[in-house]
Amino acid sequence: MKNRKPIVIIGAGPAGMGAAIEAARAGASCILIDEGRFPGGQVYRKNSKEFQVKEKEMLTAEQKRGKKLHEELEEVSDKIKILTSTSVLGVWKNREVMWSSNDASGVIEAEQIIIATGAYERPVPFPGWTLPGVMTVGGVKSFIKTMFIKPGETALIAGTGPLLISTANKLHDIGVNVLAVLEAGSPSWASPDFINQWGDADFAHDIAADLLELKQNNIPILFNHTVFKINGKDEAESVTYGALNPENWKPLEDTTKTVNADLVALGFGFVPNTELTELAECKHEFYPGIGWTVIRDEWMQTSQQGIFAVGDGARISGAIIAEEEGRIAGIKAAQNCEAIQAVDAEKRSEKYFSRIHSFEKFRKHLNEVTSVKSGLLELATHKTLVCRCEEVRLSDVDKAITEGAGDLQSVKLLTRLGMGACQGKNCSPSMGMYLCEKLNKTAYQVGRINPRPPVKPVTLGALANMTITKDSHQNDSYDAINTGGYYEK
Secondary structure, eight states, rough: OEEEEEEEEEEEEEHHHHHHHHHHHHTOOOEOSSSSSSSSTTTTTOOOOTSSOGGGOOOOOOHHHHHHHHHHHHTTTGGGGEEEEEEEEEEEETEEEEEEEETEEEEEEEEEEEEOOOOEEEEOOTTTTTTTTTEHHHHHHHHHHOOOOOOOOOEEEEEEETTHHHHHHHHHHHOOOOEEEESSOOOOOGGGTHHHHTSSSHHHHHHHHHHHHHHHOOOEEEEEEEEEEEEEEEOOOOOEEEBBBBTOBBBBBGGOEEEEEEEEEEEEEEOOOOOOHHTOOOEEEEEETTTTEEEOOOOOOOTTTTTEEEEGGGGGOOHHHHHHHHHHHHHHHHTTSSSHEEEEEEEHHHHHHHHHHHHHHHHHHHHHHHHGGGGGGGGGGGEEEEEETTTHHHHHHHHHHTTTTTHHHHHHHEEEEEETTTTTTHHHHHHHHHHHHHHTHHHHHHHOOOOOOOOOOOOOHHHHOOOOSSSGGOOGGGGOOOOOOOOOO
């Protein structure tokens, strides 16, 4: 049932790919696991053969970075066992990794684990947010990147952060009528002086190019505005939006306006996906407006020996920094496996440390200007669903508070909030903030909804079919994975 591998990397986005590349280059044996059909994650998602960008000049700066990373992974793919369409159900501090794929499952005992699970988009509950036609900006971009289909005819984009701008441009490019971009804040990245201040960062050039394209597409951007309510019986039909108080983002009800739209793309920033690092009992800390992040040393090692956390799953930093963090972790993990010496590890990682440090100030600044403010919580009414998995309404949470609930775990016990398949991803960020405001408590006092294995849905049949590991390749437990198996070159 168990198979020992020196380095197990969970997640094949920019961070995981960077880790695998450097570990393989250092001569360490490793296995790269991802739920997708191909490596790349959400940012560098690889298209199927039916959808390819053929003209090089059509590639964006982001696509060019992704293409280069895919090419690097291809060069060392013979040294990496890449498992696609495979979920990780749990990680424990003794460095055991439990996986499943379709009707098979197993446990890997790893010498080193690199967790690169990425982030998920921050949900903000308000009337109508669960209607069909309401999507996250990440979901919209996935539609466009992988299938080149229109998710709607008339769209409104709302949230905070520069990802709203690129999403609006992508929708415009495929023929969607984008009415406006509603930015909840008034961020510095939208000012003319931004590129002069941060011109040496790739991020800044990407944002400046997106803003210029937005202007050329004649799409207005309204600052200190957001969606108040989405109207429709069975799907999104119209959107009511208005202005926010710039200080706390509380809705100004006397400023509302309603427009017809069948697509609403929401993006209120990202939350690190810390399920696996929590299961492994790694130490975490809280950043206001962002969420719980993993405590790491400069080599990306967590408080648990032999377990690393990299990329947005540890701390929101974006794809470029995620890749560099992954490379550093891959090198250090290879050293820990005695594939290379400490001197060699320091030499190999020097340029990646330098690159991270050059972006650190900018990334910190961008996190500050895109972190959400508590006034958004006033958008929800008593009837608003705040936990869509278990259909818990805000009134249910308020009732639990009056009955003595003082933290997220007790609210969970009294209401079933967070007991659904997502294990609290859709409700704990907003309801954690809500409890802090309502009870005048800190995030540490309110706590978290603790993840429980399996962290991803799995059938009883797959759990019962734990494969037995043999020494020969023909009987390798991973050959039993039949829904994607090895990464197809």
